[in-house]
Amino acid sequence: MRKDKLGNWMMTIVITILGLIMIVPFIWMFLSAFKPPEEIMRVIPTFFPEQPTLKAFREIFALYSFSLYLRNSMIVSVTVSCAVLFTSSLLGYCFAKFQFFGKNVLFLLIVIMMIVPFEIMVVPLFTVMVSFGMVNTLASLIIPFVVEPFGIFLCAQFLKGIPSDLIDAARIDGLSEWGIYLKLIVPLIKPALSVLFLFVFLFQWGFVLWPLVVASSDKVKTVALGIVELQTQRGFVYHQTLAAAVLTITPMLIVFFFVRRGIVRGLVLTGMKI
Amino acid sequence: MKLIKRINPKTKFFLSAFLPLMALLFIFRIFPIIKLFILSTENFYLKAMKLPSWIGFNNYLEIFRDELFFVSLKNSVVYAGFYVSIVFIGSFLIGLGLVKVGDKLRNNLILCYISPLMTTIAAAGVLFVYFFQPQFGLFNLILSGLHLPTLKWLHDPKTALFSVAIMDIWRNIGFFTVLLLAGMLHIPQVFLEAAEVDGAGSWRKYWHVMIPLLKPTLLLVVVMSTINAMKVFEPIYVMTNTAWSETGGPINSTYVLSVYIYNSAFRFSRFGFGSAISVVFLMISGVFIYLQMRFMRTTWEY
Numbered sequence: 283m284r285k286d287k288l289g290n291w292m293m294t295i296v297i298t299i300l301g302l303i304m305i306v307p308f309i310w311m312f313l314s315a316f317k318p319p320e321e322i323m324r325v326i327p328t329f330f331p332e333q334p335t336l337k338a339f340r341e342i343f344a345l346y347s348f349s350l351y352l353r354n355s356m357i358v359s360v361t362v363s364c365a366v367l368f369t370s371s372l373l374g375y376c377f378a379k380f381q382f383f384g385k386n387v388l389f390l391l392i393v394i395m396m397i398v399p400f401e402i403m404v405v406p407l408f409t410v411m412v413s414f415g416m417v418n419t420l421a422s423l424i425i426p427f428v429v430e431p432f433g434i435f436l437c438a439q440f441l442k443g444i445p446s447d448l449i450d451a452a453r454i455d456g457l458s459e460w461g462i463y464l465k466l467i468v469p470l471i472k473p474a475l476s477v478l479f480l481f482v483f484l485f486q487w488g489f490v491l492w493p494l495v496v497a498s499s500d501k502v503k504t505v506a507l508g509i510v511e512l513q514t515q516r517g518f519v520y521h522q523t524l525a526a527a528v529l530t531i532t533p534m535l536i537v538f539f540f541v542r543r544g545i546v547r548g549l550v551l552t553g554m555k556i
Numbered sequence: 557m558k559l560i561k562r563i564n565p566k567t568k569f570f571l572s573a574f575l576p577l578m579a580l581l582f583i584f585r586i587f588p589i590i591k592l593f594i595l596s597t598e599n600f601y602l603k604a605m606k607l608p609s610w611i612g613f614n615n616y617l618e619i620f621r622d623e624l625f626f627v628s629l630k631n632s633v634v635y636a637g638f639y640v641s642i643v644f645i646g647s648f649l650i651g652l653g654l655v656k657v658g659d660k661l662r663n664n665l666i667l668c669y670i671s672p673l674m675t676t677i678a679a680a681g682v683l684f685v686y687f688f689q690p691q692f693g694l695f696n697l698i699l700s701g702l703h704l705p706t707l708k709w710l711h712d713p714k715t716a717l718f719s720v721a722i723m724d725i726w727r728n729i730g731f732f733t734v735l736l737l738a739g740m741l742h743i744p745q746v747f748l749e750a751a752e753v754d755g756a757g758s759w760r761k762y763w764h765v766m767i768p769l770l771k772p773t774l775l776l777v778v779v780m781s782t783i784n785a786m787k788v789f790e791p792i793y794v795m796t797n798t799a800w801s802e803t804g805g806p807i808n809s810t811y812v813l814s815v816y817i818y819n820s821a822f823r824f825s826r827f828g829f830g831s832a833i834s835v836v837f838l839m840i841s842g843v844f845i846y847l848q849m850r851f852m853r854t855t856w857e858y
Contacts, residue, residue, distance in 0.1 A: 290656055297653035298661070301668035304726070308671065310694055311683050323692050369577050376574045380566075388578070393852075395585050397845045399787035401814045402838050405821045405830045406588035406595055426584040429577055459569030488676025490790040495822055506678040510794055513682060520686050527679040534674045542667050 308531070315339075315528040319521040338525035342512070347500045348526070351508040358423045358504060359486040365428040366482045367475050373429070374437025375467050379446060389438070395431035400491065408495055422496050423504070427486065433478050440474040441467070476544060484534060505530055592838075595831035608828060615832035625833070627808055628816040631717060635812060636785035639721050643781045646725070647732035648774070654733070655740050666737070669730035677727070681794030684723040685710065710795060713809035720810055724791045728784065732777050739773035740766065776851040783844050786837075789814035813837050 314322055315338060317331040342348045376382075377389055407426060408417075416422040452462050468475075493504045503511075509526045512519060538545070596615055600608035619625050650669065654662050672680065687694040688709035696706040709719045743766060767774070789812075796810045817837065821830025 293653045294657055294661070297650060297657065297665060300650065301665045304668050304730070305671055307680075307683060307687065307694075307726070310687070314686070322686075327692065327697055369580075372573045373577050376570060380570050380574075382570070382574075391586065392581075393849055394845070395581075397783065397848050398589070398838070399783065399841070401787045401789050401817065402834045403585070403588045403592065405817065405827055405834055406591040407584065408821075409591065409595065409600075409827060410584070410588055425580075429581040429585070431581075431585065459565050463569075463573075484674065484676070488678055490678055490793060491818075494793070495818075506676055509678040509682055510797065513685065513794075514797060520689070523682040524686060527683050530679040531675050534676070535671070538671065538674045543663075545667075545670065 308535075311524060311527055311531070315521070315524040317521070319519075322520050322524070338521040339529070342508075342522050342526050342529075345522075346508060346511065347503075348505070348508055348529075350500055351503055351505045352529070354420065354423075354502060355487055355505040357420060359483050361424050362427045362486045363479050363483040365424075366430045366433050367479055369429045370433025370437045370478060371468060371471055371475065372463065373434045374439075374441055374471070375463060377434065377438040378441035378444075379449060392431045392434050396435055404491060404495055411496060417496055418498050418502055420502055423493060423502070426492075427482075430482060433482070436474050436478055437471055440471055444470055473544075473547075476541070480537070480541065480545070487530070487534065592831050592834055595828055596835045597832075598828040599826075600828040600831075601825050611828070615829050616836070618829065619832055619836060624808075624811070624816060628811050628813045631808075631810065632786050632788075632812045632814075635717055635721055635788060636782055638718055639725060639785040639788075640778060640781045642721075642725050643729055643732055644774075644778055646729050647736050647777060650729070650733045651736035651740055654737050666730075666734060669733050671730070672727045673730050675727065677790040678794050680723055680727055681791055684719075684726075685795050688719050716796065716809045720788075720791050720795050721785075723795065724785075724788065728781075732781060735777060736770070736773055739770050743769050772851055776848065779844050779848040779851055783841055783848060786841050786844070787814055788812060789818065793818075813840075 313329065313331060316334045316336070317328070318333055318335050318337055321328060321332060377385065377392075411417050411422050411426075414422075416425070449462060449466065452466050453459075457465065488506050489504070490506045490510065493502075493507050494510075497503045497507065505526075509523065509530065512523045512526055595608075597610055597612055598608040599611045599615070654665060657665065675683075690696055690706065690708050690711060693709070695709065699706050707715055710716050792810050792812055792815060813833070814837075817830050817833045820826045820833060
């Protein structure tokens with residue numbers, strides 16, 4: 283038994299140290315973003331910035347259209363996330379509580395859509411955009427993602443667990459169909475929706491492949507593209523890329539900090555439902 | 557008009573909700589897959605400004621005669637092998653450790669392991685490019701601090717692919733850990749206690765009970781991470797498309813399948829050819845896609 287306890291203790295220590303190692307990149311990133319370029323590139327490093335400066339941040343806004351990129355990313359991410367909440371809950375409700383011709387086939391298709399990598403669909407999707415004449419517009423960044431198979435799946439699974447009697451009772455009580463959706467279904471599905479919002483927002487915020495393909499002018503480019511662009515310009519502009527990384531990651535980390543308990547709960551729950 | 561009023565309000569709601577949204581889904585998700593196959597049989601050069609013509613399977617023939625295809629296939633497989641093994645073993649061990657830990661510490665540790673997922677691939681990518689810098693990057697600093705030989709990471713064709721994989725693993729391992737952990741915690745305590753009563757006092761007996769029950773989740777992790785790794789594009793693009801290296805890394809060492817698709821279609825404007833490669837990629841990952849579907853359904857059955 284003593285051997286067991288020692289083993290447990292060691293496991294705990296290893297896991298904790300590993301957990302701390304996982305967040306070291308964040309710490310190093312924050313420390314380095316505020317160092318002047320000369321300090322960053324020193325062979326013998328400094329831990330805390332000796333001459334803290336906002337030079338890198340100023341540069342990325344001055345030399346590149348980073349405020350534009352941020353604006354675009356915000357518009358796209360928020361719009362898509364909100365739209366997905368609406369479409370997923372609605373379609374999830376339809377799949378969970380209604381019977382219709384071809385329901386099983388369609389649901390199977392949706393599951394397949396969830397798993398098939400986007401990289402496979404880029405080329406034909408781009409040609410679709412070309413035929414709609416929507417290339418290089420914010421719309422082309424938003425519209426294809428308004429209906430999200432994962433969202434539909436999540437909401438449908440969630441709603442399957444809700445007894446239909448509840449809905450029938452609401453119907454008998456005289457609630458209209460849209461009323462049922464708005465006043466009964468949506469509140470019930472809130473936990474799934476918050477996970478979904480975070481997931482979609484994060485995905486759109488950091489999406490590289492599609493904006494890369496579709497956005498060619500600064501008016502439409504997103505922050506993700508901006509970061510990559512920083513690297514292709516000249517050789518060693520690490521202070522700029524670090525500043526851009528901080529700018530991109532910090533909002534998400536702040537949101538994460540506020541939502542953290544909900545996430546752990548939601549992940550373990552949905553992990554079990556999948 | 558009278559006909560419409562006679563339709564069940566339930567049906568009216570359903571149709572007004574379902575049809576428009578499914579139409580969107582069809583146009584932007586389902587139709588492209590159909591078009592993919594059609595495009596793959598055409599020689600569609602977008603920039604040539606002329607109508608594409610049907611060339612049957614010529615694109616496919618060209619693919620299998622192209623050395624670059626086999627290079628990208630090899631790189632994708634190597635990347636996947638490395639990524640999946642580390643993610644699988646790592647997430648299992650970490651999950652196992654997290655099971656035994658007290659609740660509060662466990663929740664905080666989960667947050668630590670999940671936090672890399674909160675980064676965007678672009679940001680994490682450039683961050684790790686900085687870490688991998690041979691002269692002043694964090695990793696070589698640590699290596700030389702421990703008196704170990706330093707590496708050239710992204711600048712060395714032998715290590716570039718694995719360097720990208722390291723970033724990808726750092727980012728994703730938390731997800732798989734939580735997935736496995738949820739499965740582990742879901743095992744009714746009764747089973748484990750029964751094993752203990754039967755005389756199994758040590759870890760090894762836990763394993764004989766736990767692993768068979770976990771098998772569906774374990775397989776799900778393997779399949780999902782394989783698909784993740786085979787399709788990888790963004791980490792590779794972000795980390796090896798820089799001022800000093802082309803996408804595809806030094807001597808094409810990070811040239812993976814998705815890069816092959818991207819270059820063919822969007823750099824050389826060969827949409828037909830790019831579609832054909834996508835179809836081949838779909839076929840290759842088709843097995844894993846099917847498997848993931850099957851395993852997703854069985855993870856909660858005991």
